[in-house]
Amino acid sequence: MNSADLDQQHPLDLESARIGVRKPEQRYDLQGDTPDEARVHTAMVNFVKDFGATAATYMESCVHCGQCAEACHFYVQTENPRYTPIWKLEPFKQAYKREAGPFSLIYRLLGLKKKVTTAELKEWQELIYDSCTLCGRCTMICPMGIDIATLVGQARHGMFQAGIVPHELWSVTERAQREGSPLGATPSVFEERVEWMGDEHEVKMFIDKEKADVMLTMSSIEIQKYPESMAAMAKVMNHLGLDWTFRTDGYEATNFGLLSGNTAWQKDMSRKIVDAARACGASLVILPECGHAYGALRWQAANLLGEELPFKVRHISEFLAEQVNNGRLKLRRVDKAVTFHDPCQVSRRGGATQAPRDVLKALGVELREMDNAGDYNWCCGGGGGVITIHRADPLRYKAFEIKIEQVEKTGAEVLLTSCSNCRQSFDDSQAHFHWDRTMHSLLELVADNLVEH
Amino acid sequence: MDLLEFARGPAMQWALIILVLGITWRVAGIVFLKRKSDLSEPRTHGQWFGAVRTILSRSVPAPAFRSRVLYSNLLGYTFHIGLAIVVFAYMPHILWFESILGFQWPALPNAVISVAAVVTLFSLVALLVRRLTSPVLRLISNFDDYFSWVVTVAPLVTGLMAVADMGVGLRYETLLAVHLLSVWLLFIWLPFGKLGHAFLVFLSRGTTGALFARRGART
Numbered sequence: 001m002n003s004a005d006l007d008q009q010h011p012l013d014l015e016s017a018r019i020g021v022r023k024p025e026q027r028y029d030l031q032g033d034t035p036d037e038a039r040v041h042t043a044m045v046n047f048v049k050d051f052g053a054t055a056a057t058y059m060e061s062c063v064h065c066g067q068c069a070e071a072c073h074f075y076v077q078t079e080n081p082r083y084t085p086i087w088k089l090e091p092f093k094q095a096y097k098r099e100a101g102p103f104s105l106i107y108r109l110l111g112l113k114k115k116v117t118t119a120e121l122k123e124w125q126e127l128i129y130d131s132c133t134l135c136g137r138c139t140m141i142c143p144m145g146i147d148i149a150t151l152v153g154q155a156r157h158g159m160f161q162a163g164i165v166p167h168e169l170w171s172v173t174e175r176a177q178r179e180g181s182p183l184g185a186t187p188s189v190f191e192e193r194v195e196w197m198g199d200e201h202e203v204k205m206f207i208d209k210e211k212a213d214v215m216l217t218m219s220s221i222e223i224q225k226y227p228e229s230m231a232a233m234a235k236v237m238n239h240l241g242l243d244w245t246f247r248t249d250g251y252e253a254t255n256f257g258l259l260s261g262n263t264a265w266q267k268d269m270s271r272k273i274v275d276a277a278r279a280c281g282a283s284l285v286i287l288p289e290c291g292h293a294y295g296a297l298r299w300q301a302a303n304l305l306g307e308e309l310p311f312k313v314r315h316i317s318e319f320l321a322e323q324v325n326n327g328r329l330k331l332r333r334v335d336k337a338v339t340f341h342d343p344c345q346v347s348r349r350g351g352a353t354q355a356p357r358d359v360l361k362a363l364g365v366e367l368r369e370m371d372n373a374g375d376y377n378w379c380c381g382g383g384g385g386v387i388t389i390h391r392a393d394p395l396r397y398k399a400f401e402i403k404i405e406q407v408e409k410t411g412a413e414v415l416l417t418s419c420s421n422c423r424q425s426f427d428d429s430q431a432h433f434h435w436d437r438t439m440h441s442l443l444e445l446v447a448d449n450l451v452e453h
Numbered sequence: 454m455d456l457l458e459f460a461r462g463p464a465m466q467w468a469l470i471i472l473v474l475g476i477t478w479r480v481a482g483i484v485f486l487k488r489k490s491d492l493s494e495p496r497t498h499g500q501w502f503g504a505v506r507t508i509l510s511r512s513v514p515a516p517a518f519r520s521r522v523l524y525s526n527l528l529g530y531t532f533h534i535g536l537a538i539v540v541f542a543y544m545p546h547i548l549w550f551e552s553i554l555g556f557q558w559p560a561l562p563n564a565v566i567s568v569a570a571v572v573t574l575f576s577l578v579a580l581l582v583r584r585l586t587s588p589v590l591r592l593i594s595n596f597d598d599y600f601s602w603v604v605t606v607a608p609l610v611t612g613l614m615a616v617a618d619m620g621v622g623l624r625y626e627t628l629l630a631v632h633l634l635s636v637w638l639l640f641i642w643l644p645f646g647k648l649g650h651a652f653l654v655f656l657s658r659g660t661t662g663a664l665f666a667r668r669g670a671r672t
Contacts, residue, residue, distance in 0.1 A: 053486040054660055060483055061469035063647045064598050066530075066589040067514075070521040081592040090593075102482025103645060141518045144650060145511050145658030217584070284525070299668060302492035312494065349667030351496050375671040380547035 005420075010171035012184050018428035019183055019225050021168040029125060031163035031170055036118035039162040043121055047158030051100065055154060058146045059096045062086055068138035068148060071401035073378055074131045079333040081142040085138035085148045088127040091116040092155045121164055128155050128390035131164050134259075134292075135344035135379035156261025166258055168388045173256040176220075177265045180272070182256050183220035187248040193227050194246055200233035204238055209245035213227070214244050215282035215311075217253040219274060219290040228285040229288060229420065232447035233316065239450045240328060250276020253293035258300065259385035270301035277311050287315045289443055291345035291352045291383060291419040298350065315346050316443050321355035324362040330352040332453040334365035339412035339424075340367065341403070341439065342377040343419030356414070356418055356442055363449060369409040379400045382425030393432075407437060418442045457626045460633035475644025483656065493590060496669030503666020504659035510672065511658050525583065528576045535573030539566055539609070567616070574609050578600065597646040604642045607635040631654030 013022040022255055034042065046051040068085040075083040086093075095309065098104055098113040106110060107113045136149035159165060165173075172182035179186050185193075198205035206212070223263040230246075237244040250273040257266030277285050287293050298313045314322070323329035347353040353374045358368050374377060381399030386392050403426070407415060415437055417423055426439035454462070462588035499502075508621055514522050544560040551557040579601055584590045619630055642648060663672045 016531040053484055053488045054664070056483045056486050056659050057653070057656050060479065061650060061653045063650045064590070064593050064595070065525065066587065067518070067522050067525065069589045071518060075589075079588075081588040084589050084593055101480045108646075139661065141522070143514075145507055145513055147661050149665070211490055256559050299493045302494075306492070309486060309494070346636050349668070349670060351665070353671075356625065372517040376515060437594055439655070 010168075010175070014184065014224050016428075017431040018387055018424055019221065020388045021171050023165050027391070029164070029167050031165060032124070034163055039118045040121060041078060042118055043157075043158035043162035043164065044092075044116065046098050046161040047092055047155055048096070049157065051096075051154075053148075055151060056096075056101070058148075058151055060101065061144045061146055062093070063144060065143060067141050067143060069281070071137040071141035071325055072293045073133075073135075073137070073381060073402055076394070076396060077398040077401060080207055080371065083131050084129060085132070085152075086133055086146070088124070088156055089148070089151050091120050091124055092151070098199045106175050107428060119324065120364060121159070125164050126165060128152060128159055129384075130386060130389050131168060131395060132346070133381060133386050134385035134388070135383055136349045137344070137376065137379065146388070146428075153258070153261070155265055156259075158261070159181060160261035163404050166389045167276060168390060169256075169260050169425070170387045171262040173262060173265065175269065176252070176256040177262075181220045181223070181252050182254060185218075185220040185222050185223040185252065187251070188203065190223055190246075190251055191248055193223055194230055197227050198230040198234070201228070201235070203231050203234045205230075205234055206245040208248055209280060212243050212245035212246040212280045212282055214242050214284045214286060215273075215277045215280055216244055216288075216351065217249070218246070218251055218285050218288045219254045219293055219420050220252060221254070221290070221424055222288055225424060226420055228439065229441060232441070232444045233288065234284070235321070236290065236329075239452075241349065243265045243420055245292065247276040247280060247284075249279070250274075253287050253290050253297070255293060255296035255387070258292060258296045263304070263348070266296065266300070267304045270297060270304060273297060274301060274309060282311050284312050284314065284319075285314065289316055289343075289418045289420050289423070290324065291343035291350075291443055292342075292423060294350050294352075295345045307426065313351055315350070315355070316416070317346065317359065319354045320443070321352075323357040329362070329446075331359075331362045331446060332362075332449040332451055334449055336365055336414050337368050337410075337412045338363075338365040338414045338416055339370055339407060339410040339416065340373070340442070341370070341407075341417040341422055341424050342374060343382065343417060344377065344383055346418065347377060347415050348375045356416075359442060359446060360416075363445065365371045370406040370410055372406075372437055380422040380425040380429075382421060382428070384398055387421065387425050387428070396425070398430060400425070400433075403429070404435060404437075414445075415439045416442045416445060455626075457633075460630040460637070463635050464634060468640040472640040472643060476639075476649070478654065479496075479649060480656070487592055491667065494665075499665060500663040500666050503664075503672040504662040506672040507662025507665065508658045509627050509654055519639040525580070528580050528583070528636045528648045532573045532576040532580065535569045535576065535640055536605075538569040539573060539612070542566065542569075563616075567613075570609055570613055573614070574606065575607070577606055601642065601646050603640045604635070605648070608632060 011022045070083050094113050095116045096441040098107050132152045134149045138148045176182035194205050194207055216233055252283045255266055257269050294315045304310050417439055423439045463579050519588040542561040543566045547557050586595055615632045665672050
């Protein structure tokens with residue numbers, strides 16, 4: 001498929017509240033023409049490929065207590081037992097016990113675990129992709145401490161190689177690998193939009209500097225939907241007097257390789273950023289307001305590439321908190337009641353839960369936390385690639401009802417987050433529910449309230 | 454050799470051998486798998502501390518979840534504590550442990566043990582009813598879940614019958630032998646199925662605790 005075909009067969013919609021691939025008239029949720037038998041084999045081989053002691057420990061440990069269901073927004077909102085997080089892994093658990101576990105011989109000899117079929121894997125596509133945002137709330141409730149979200153991510157490795165990925169997620173991933181962005185933010189589009197924002201907001205932009213201390217990255221959602229983020233980030237950097245640059249050879253922070261389960265592409269996508277940062281000698285790479293981008297570069301990239309990264313990686317909220325805490329960044333007081341939505345991959349799964357709260361404190365806002373805020377926050381429902389999948393919309397909206405209730409309960413005037421995917425999920429649900437609340441960016445609020453020295 | 458001699462002799466020896474070898478095999482089969490070193494820059498270095506913290510913290514559901522899992526947690530705690538009292542604080546059991554370990558400890562009065570055993574039995578029945586009626590549990594349950602329930606309940610029932618000497622026509626010696634055999638069945642099954650959580654719980658919680666501690670996430 002060349003780029004023209006890609007545009008024709010999987011056209012992008014960049015106008016709606018949720019941007020992405022237009023709703024397909026006919027769905028193609030199976031890729032390639034692999035025979036069924038081979039699909040299962042490929043799925044399982046790729047599932048166990050990176051199977052170390054960690055994943056095996058988890059696979060052995062489930063006691064079928066079912067508590068994970070109570071932590072999952074999709075189960076809690078529908079009470080459909082199929083959405084029980086550990087059930088989403090059932091074929092993989094079965095295959096593990098039969099083929100790979102310490103007692104696999106016994107299981108096979110006694111026929112205790114049946115062979116997984118392609119029909120089952122097709123059925124499970126909805127559970128592994130549409131109904132899991134990889135938010136990891138289930139991990140927090142599991143009395144055995146099983147990190148179920150990581151296992152679902154690993155199951156996606158198998159599903160991608162077997163060609164069992166939902167239509168839209170596959171197509172944005174393919175586009176990202178081909179064009180450098182899942183949403184059409186190619187290097188030239190990116191460059192144009194950076195310049196446009198520079199003019200529009202009268203902020204000095206640096207792009208493709210040969211040497212710089214700090215390299216900034218952006219997510220496609222921001223480039224295409226919230227371009228003010230680029231101006232905001234630049235404004236903060238200029239204000240701090242830092243030597244920074246954007247790079248057209250490594251700007252895209254989103255990683256659909258990770259979300260869809262294509263490890264090789266995930267690696268390629270991370271390598272672009274790493275190579276660009278190395279080329280300009282950056283000692284710090286700043287990730288934009290994007291959740292999974294943080295997990296991809298901060299925690300996974302070094303391991304995929306097999307080397308320690310030659311620079312530090314910080315999420316923008318962490319960076320802002322550092323600057324506020326060391327006194328270099330002074331902010332004007334914002335006299336408003338604010339609530340903050342934690343992006344799962346940055347807070348619960350990234351460990352940077354406190355950072356946005358430090359920034360909010362510096363802004364002097366009245367922080368009205370939602371119930372279970374911070375590490376136990378309810379996900380927006382759109383993470384993990386779920387927001388790209390049109391057939392998952394009804395389920396995602398159902399999960400979002402939790403957020404509406406939570407936000408309303410705080411009575412806060414301003415909604416903030418530091419993930420553009422959460423933000424777009426809020427925008428889309430706002431439109432769907434005709435809700436009168438709009439999610440805003442923490443970074444943009446900071447950029448609007450810098451105190452000149 | 455009569456049934457009691459068999460239960461006290463070769464049956465016990467084989468059960469203990471399978472218990473120990475089974476656990477060793479299962480644990481070794483996991484921990485000796487490749488363990489890649491993590492090359493990401495750690496936020497904190499307290500990985501061992503994180504592992505221990507999670508091993509402790511997951512014993513009680515976080516406040517965010519408490520109301521939703523209260524019933525099953527209370528039942529779970531009841532039968533685990535009840536079982537521990539019956540197994541470790543009943544004089545005849547302590548004497549059996551002494552025969553293997555070489556030392557003993559004080560026992561609780563028999564009346565306390567009887568109450569604990571009955572309460573444990575009721576909570577296990579309640580948990581089974583839950584497993585059979587909750588749509589989530591019915592969906593995810595398999596042979597292991599029901600068989601493990603049976604081999605856990607069997608020693609309790611046979612033990613209570615032996616103590617009460619209500620042998621439905623059987624001699625006390627036979628009742629005792631049946632009780633012992635039911636315990637050996639539990640020993641033999643323990644390493645293989647979900648009952649392995651008795652030792653896997655430390656590995657599994659500890660693994661996540663160490664990973665999360667590295668990222669500075671909640672342990």
